[in-house]
Each structure stands twice: as structure tokens, then as C-alpha cells.
Amino acid sequence: MTEIRIHGRGGQGNVIAAYILAQAAFECGKFAQAFPSFGPERRGAPVTAFVRITGVPVHRHCQVLAPAFLILQDHALLHAAGITQGLLPHGKILVNWSRPIAPATAGNGHQVVVIPAASLAMEYLGKPVPNTALLAALLTLTEMLPLQALERALALRFAGEMLERNLSLVRKAAQMVPAGLWKEAADARSD
Amino acid sequence: MRAAIEGSAAIARAVAMCRPQVVSAYPITPQTHIVEALARMIAQGELRAELVSVESEFSAASVVLGAAAAGSRAYTATSAQGLLLMTEVLYNIGGLRIPVVMTCANRAIGAPVSAWNDQQDSMAMRDTGWLQLYCADNQEAVDTTIQAFRIAERTELPVMVCVDGYVLTHTLEPIDLPSQEQVDAFLPPYRFSRALDPRNPISIGNLVTPEYYSEARHAHHQAILRAREEIIAADRDWAAICGRSWDGLLAVDGPPDARLGILTIGSVMGTLFDARQAHPEFGAVKLIKLRAMRPFPVAELIGACAGLSDLIVLERALSPGGGGIVGAEVRAALFEAPSRPKIHNFAAGLGGRDMPLDLYPRLLARIAHEAPVQFAIFDLEPERLPPQER
Incomplete structure (x- = not known):
């Protein structure tokens, strides 16, 4: 089972990102589960969402305690206390940010990859919602699902021009990270 | 679909x-x-x-x-x-x-x-x-x-x-x-x-x-x-x-000759199911899911508990001053049974506290070396309370 934790701020589409990733896995015939950190949410407040992807049905309904990957939709959260709590020793961190991050200053020793997801979204969608670009980058880095699965999941949610723009964004974001860099971490079991 | x-x-x-x-x-x-x-x-x-x-x-x-x-x-x-x-x-x-x-x-x-x-x-x-x-x-x-x-x-x-x-x-x-x-x-x-x-x-x-x-x-x-x-x-x-049945009033999963059982209600059932697979060291454990609270399935419960030496009743509610709500009803229902298990009644997961996979081994380890408790909040963290409230 691969478990992913998404951190962001209310309004950045954190829960939607989790749902889209789970739907992409489902589109590939995998079992998946996605849920927010339970409780009231409001714009600007730190929000967490979780995804489980596996080849067998998921029965548990408990929180993800030991994820293999973190997605940070807001780079400032990289310095929030406890952000890497539970992240597996081989776990990786994907961050929405437009500048390189020195490994020594962040991530508690975990490899960090950055992608300017909000700027890309601004360019392709006209609004700074980083989730689609980050999902495309995660799938490219881990190769846990084909990119087409993400495209099919996006097609469940968007149509027409907005879908086309999202698909262009997916292809652009995928080109900006090294394919398969995190494949090994994705193959490691996190349960 | x-x-x-x-x-x-x-x-x-x-x-x-x-x-x-x-x-x-x-x-x-x-x-x-x-x-x-x-x-x-x-x-x-x-x-x-x-x-x-x-x-x-x-x-x-x-x-x-x-x-x-x-x-x-x-x-x-x-x-x-x-x-x-x-x-x-x-x-x-x-x-x-x-x-x-x-x-x-x-x-x-x-x-x-x-x-x-x-x-x-x-x-x-x-x-x-x-x-x-x-x-x-x-x-x-x-x-x-x-x-x-x-x-x-x-x-x-x-x-x-x-x-x-x-x-x-x-x-x-x-x-x-x-x-x-x-x-x-x-x-x-x-x-x-x-x-x-x-x-x-x-x-x-x-x-x-x-x-x-x-x-x-x-x-x-x-x-x-x-x-x-x-x-x-x-x-x-x-x-x-x-093609899907939910077993009517009460569902039982596990071998009929199991000596240990956990009865619960609601979404923690799946977590216990996964945890049981991950912890075979506890042997055969029957998981009993109460689907109907009203009417309360007395006959089905007596049948499900036949052969059990110990039953954990795990619920997400309590009656302050009374104790477990499901636990009290289970005790009452089993009182007339020809043989009944020792009942350990716990609440957990109150107010959104996560009910993690390790709840299963912790519950089973606790009842292995402890006399049955009438009722306790299992995942209580007493150090969060002033001494007089513990």
C-alpha cells in the first residue's frame, strides 16, 4: 500500500487533489481511498488530506500515520513544526515552489523536489491552484500510475476548454521533473 | 456501476x-x-x-x-x-x-x-x-x-x-x-x-x-x-x-470456535478487520458487527457469542455516570445465555480521536492480563487531566 499525505491551505484544493489522485488509481483498476483531515476547514488554514493506493480492497478507516510521500501545496509549510511526522525513512517530499530549496535547510533529511506548480497553474488555468501540476509531477517521479490515469480522473471533473487546459498543464508539469526518480520509494510498502 | x-x-x-x-x-x-x-x-x-x-x-x-x-x-x-x-x-x-x-x-x-x-x-x-x-x-x-x-x-x-x-x-x-x-x-x-x-x-x-x-x-x-x-x-x-448482503441485524466474521471476540458498531470494523490480518499472533478472533441497535438483536448476539471466553465491546459513546451504552445492552442480553463470555467494555474514538490499526493488538494485550473492566475509555490520556480529574 502506498500512502500519501497532502498539506496545503484551505482553498488550494487539497481535498480535491486527494480525491483526484484516488480516482486516477481507481481508473487503473487499483483500490484507493482518499479523505481530508477530519474537521472544520476554512480558507487559509492549514489543511491535510490523505490518499491510500493499493492492489487489494482497503477496509481500514483510520488516519494515515506513516506516508511514503508528502505533497506540500504551500512551500511555507515545509518549515512548519512536525510537517514530516511519520514520513517513512525513505519518504520523499514534493513542494510547490519556484526556487530551489537547499536540502540541509528543509525536509529533515528527506529528499525534496520542487516544481513551480502555482505559477504553472496561473499560466495554464489563470488561477494559482497548484494541485493538478503537483499530481502530474508525483506520478512522473514515482511512476506509480500512468499519466493517462490522471487525465482520465480530470475528465471526470472537467470538460471542454478547462479540461484541455488541465491536460496541457499535466503534460508540462510532467516534463519538469525526472521520470522514475522516486520509483523505488513508491514500490516500498508503507504498511 | x-x-x-x-x-x-x-x-x-x-x-x-x-x-x-x-x-x-x-x-x-x-x-x-x-x-x-x-x-x-x-x-x-x-x-x-x-x-x-x-x-x-x-x-x-x-x-x-x-x-x-x-x-x-x-x-x-x-x-x-x-x-x-x-x-x-x-x-x-x-x-x-x-x-x-x-x-x-x-x-x-x-x-x-x-x-x-x-x-x-x-x-x-x-x-x-x-x-x-x-x-x-x-x-x-x-x-x-x-x-x-x-x-x-x-x-x-x-x-x-x-x-x-x-x-x-x-x-x-x-x-x-x-x-x-x-x-x-x-x-x-x-x-x-x-x-x-x-x-x-x-x-x-x-x-x-x-x-x-x-x-x-x-x-x-x-x-x-x-x-x-x-x-x-x-x-x-x-x-x-x-449481490451484497450485510447479514441483517448482526454480522459475524471469524472462525466459529474462536475464544476471543470483539463486538463493535460502525466504521472501526474495517480497521479491526485489517489489523486482525496483520496480527495473527493473537490467534482466532471473532469480529462481531452490530448493525441493528434498535431492535436489539438478542438472539443473534447470544448465538454469535457462543463459545467465547472473552468479549470486548468497543463503542464510540458513553452514558456519563452509567458507562458503555452498547456494553450495557450486550451484558443485559447475554445475562440469560446458557454460557456467557467475560465482557470487557471500552469506549474509544470519542470526539474524533483516531482509532488506529494498533488499537487491535493493544486491546487484546490488555484483556490478556487484566480482569474484565466494567467500563473504561480505552484511549484516554490521563496525563492531560489535572490529578484530581484522572
Whole structure:
């Protein structure tokens, strides 16, 4: 089972990102589960969402305690206390940010990859919602699902021009990270 | 059709396929997504129903009471304080024996205020004279919602379908949604034998003097006990259509000769199921899922507990000054059994505290070297309390 934790701020589409990733896995015939950190949410407040992807049905309904990957939709959260709590020793961190991050200053020793997801979204969608670009980058880095699965999941949610723009964004974001860099971490079991 | 879909969206789709004629609700987290989805379907013309917007849960319950009494299939949903605000009306719906279906998206009640999940809200309503069915996952929530309308209409009793808030309502997972044809084949149009009709006037809700009150209460109690057959039949008949059974009143999973058992209610069941696979060192453990809280399945429970030396009752509610609510009912039911296990009653997961996989080994390790406790909160962290409150 691969478990992913998404951190962001209310309004950045954190829960939607989790749902889209789970739907992409489902589109590939995998079992998946996605849920927010339970409780009231409001714009600007730190929000967490979780995804489980596996080849067998998921029965548990408990929180993800030991994820293999973190997605940070807001780079400032990289310095929030406890952000890497539970992240597996081989776990990786994907961050929405437009500048390189020195490994020594962040991530508690975990490899960090950055992608300017909000700027890309601004360019392709006209609004700074980083989730689609980050999902495309995660799938490219881990190769846990084909990119087409993400495209099919996006097609469940968007149509027409907005879908086309999202698909262009997916292809652009995928080109900006090294394919398969995190494949090994994705193959490691996190349960 | 199988889809990866949010629990609330799936429940709303199930309700819509049951063709309700009146929907009335007041928004409260975590119920909101369900009624928002229904309101959208009605606004877009996908569902032909009257949506009655009200100023409180008291009015929402009153609207569905009136609508169902007048012969409409009626639905509402609420949580926590919203459910408590309905209390007076829920007793009336129960006592008048009006078929209404409600989803309770379970949430802790205040004070202290909590927005998170436990089952203290619906447990506080167990004496309202409604049938209560609890769901372990969103697939069961979909199927139970559909079954609930048939149960309600055949028994002429209201049904509360209890679904853990957030843990199920806000979780996206693969769910088989039935077709409209399947639901139509299962659920005929609603006809209420006592419908209010100006051409054939009757009165309901009259003052009842001491000469008849006991008889009305007895009849209500007996009707709820008899509803067990309709709950079993609805599950069996729906399974014949869609291939999924939820074992009627109570589900048992595990070898019949197991000596240890855990009885629970709601969404923690799946977590225990996965944890049991990960912890074979504890040997054979029977998992017992209480689906019907009302009527309480005494005979099925006695059967499920046969051969057990120890039974853990794990619940997400308590009666302050009393102890476990499910635990007390399980003890009472097993008192007359020819042999009964030692009962260890714990609450956990109150006010949204996570119920992780390691709950399973910790529970089993604790009962292995400890005399049965009458009741305790298992995941309590006493160091958070001042010494005099521990």
C-alpha cells in the first residue's frame, strides 16, 4: 500500500487533489481511498488530506500515520513544526515552489523536489491552484500510475476548454521533473 | 456501476434513486454534503422532489413528519446538536409510527463543542422509537439507505441510518452504485395506510389518557421488535438483486470456535478487520458487527457469542455516570445465555480521536492480563487531566 499525505491551505484544493489522485488509481483498476483531515476547514488554514493506493480492497478507516510521500501545496509549510511526522525513512517530499530549496535547510533529511506548480497553474488555468501540476509531477517521479490515469480522473471533473487546459498543464508539469526518480520509494510498502 | 466516489455523494445518489417526494434538512457538518447534493439534483431537475428549506432541525423533522403522514416518501439528514434539536419531533415520529428515513452523519455532541466523529448523538436517540441501523463503510451506507425506505414503509416505523461523520461521509472510496431499475424493482411506490386525506379524514397525535397510553407504548415496542423480520428480509431481497448482503441485524466474521471476540458498531470494523490480518499472533478472533441497535438483536448476539471466553465491546459513546451504552445492552442480553463470555467494555474514538490499526493488538494485550473492566475509555490520556480529574 502506498500512502500519501497532502498539506496545503484551505482553498488550494487539497481535498480535491486527494480525491483526484484516488480516482486516477481507481481508473487503473487499483483500490484507493482518499479523505481530508477530519474537521472544520476554512480558507487559509492549514489543511491535510490523505490518499491510500493499493492492489487489494482497503477496509481500514483510520488516519494515515506513516506516508511514503508528502505533497506540500504551500512551500511555507515545509518549515512548519512536525510537517514530516511519520514520513517513512525513505519518504520523499514534493513542494510547490519556484526556487530551489537547499536540502540541509528543509525536509529533515528527506529528499525534496520542487516544481513551480502555482505559477504553472496561473499560466495554464489563470488561477494559482497548484494541485493538478503537483499530481502530474508525483506520478512522473514515482511512476506509480500512468499519466493517462490522471487525465482520465480530470475528465471526470472537467470538460471542454478547462479540461484541455488541465491536460496541457499535466503534460508540462510532467516534463519538469525526472521520470522514475522516486520509483523505488513508491514500490516500498508503507504498511 | 462501480465508481470512486465520496461517501456523502454516494448516499445522496442512493436517496435520489429511492425517489423521495419531500426532502427537508438544515445544514450541519458533517451531514451537509448529502443534502447539498440532493438540493443540486432537485435544482437541476434530475430529481423530482419538493425541497423544503427550513430555519432549524426542529422544523426539518416537523416537515418530514407532516409530509410522510400525508403520504409522501420523505427524507432528512442531520448530525450532533442538530439531531438533539429534533428530539421532541423524533419521539413524535416514532410514537405516531410514521415511516421516515433519516441519515445521521454521526458527530460528537457538546459541551465541549466538537466538530468530529463519534456516536453519542444517535445513541442519545435510541429510545425515540426509531429503528437504528449502523454502517461499517460507504457501500453498506448506500445499500442500507435503500433498504431503509422499504423497511420503514413495510413496518410503518421511522428508520435512522447511522454513518460515521467524516470517517465515512468525507471519504472517497470505490462504491457500487445500483441502477435505477434495480432500486425500482426493490422499492415499490410509497402507500401509507394511515395517510392524511381530506376526503377520508382521520386524526393523529391526539391526547391519550391513562386508559390507553400503556397499550400504545406496548404496541410500539412490539412493532419495533417485529421489525427485525423486515430488516432481515430487506437485506436478503436487496442481496438477491445486487449481490451484497450485510447479514441483517448482526454480522459475524471469524472462525466459529474462536475464544476471543470483539463486538463493535460502525466504521472501526474495517480497521479491526485489517489489523486482525496483520496480527495473527493473537490467534482466532471473532469480529462481531452490530448493525441493528434498535431492535436489539438478542438472539443473534447470544448465538454469535457462543463459545467465547472473552468479549470486548468497543463503542464510540458513553452514558456519563452509567458507562458503555452498547456494553450495557450486550451484558443485559447475554445475562440469560446458557454460557456467557467475560465482557470487557471500552469506549474509544470519542470526539474524533483516531482509532488506529494498533488499537487491535493493544486491546487484546490488555484483556490478556487484566480482569474484565466494567467500563473504561480505552484511549484516554490521563496525563492531560489535572490529578484530581484522572
